[in-house]
Each structure stands twice: as C-alpha cells, then as structure tokens.
Amino acid sequence: MSETTHAPAERENAVARAPHTTATARPPVEPIAVAIPEAARLAGIGRSTVYPAIMRGEIESAVIGRRRVVILASLREWVARQVVRPAP
Numbered sequence: 013m014s015e016t017t018h019a020p021a022e023r024e025n026a027v028a029r030a031p032h033t034t035a036t037a038r039p040p041v042e043p044i045a046v047a048i049p050e051a052a053r054l055a056g057i058g059r060s061t062v063y064p065a066i067m068r069g070e071i072e073s074a075v076i077g078r079r080r081v082v083i084l085a086s087l088r089e090w091v092a093r094q095v096v097r098p099a100p
Contacts, residue, residue: 045074
C-alpha cells in the first residue's frame with residue numbers, strides 16, 4: 013500500500029501551472045462600445061461633457077440591459093469634429 017501524498021503547496025503548484033502550448037495567442041479584441049466613464053477616459057474629457065453630447069445626439073449610444081454604452085466609432089468621429097483649425 014504505497015500511496016503518495018503531496019504537500020498542499022505541491023498540489024497548488026501543479027494546478028497553477030499552465031500547460032505548455034505552441035498555439036499562437038489571439039489578437040486582443042477591440043470593443044465596439046464602452047461605458048460612459050470609460051468613453052470619457054478614452055477621450056480625455058469629463059463625464060459631464062459626454063452626457064450632454066449624447067443627449068444632443070452628437071455621440072451615439074445604446075442602452076443594453078440597464079446600462080448605457082457609447083459607440084466607439086461615434087466617439088472617435090465626435091472627437092475628430094472637435095478639432096479647431098487656425099484661420100489662414
């Protein structure tokens with residue numbers, strides 16, 4: 013009756029090790045919509061600027077469940093429209 017018992021630390025290490033694979037990693041997925049605080053952070057503006065722009069229809073958003081999200085393509089377009097070019 014030879015049973016091998018492993019110390020708890022050995023068992024944890026055996027479970028924690030990821031299997032060695034040669035498969036390539038998947039590229040990161042870019043979100044198509046983000047929460048309003050994240051949209052504000054990405055644009056470098058405050059939430060108090062994002063909310064009115066959404067209400068005026070300048071930035072597209074969607075309600076998913078109980079959460080409003082900003083469509084990133086719309087946010088990018090809105091930021092591009094905010095560029096002020098100097099007069100010639």
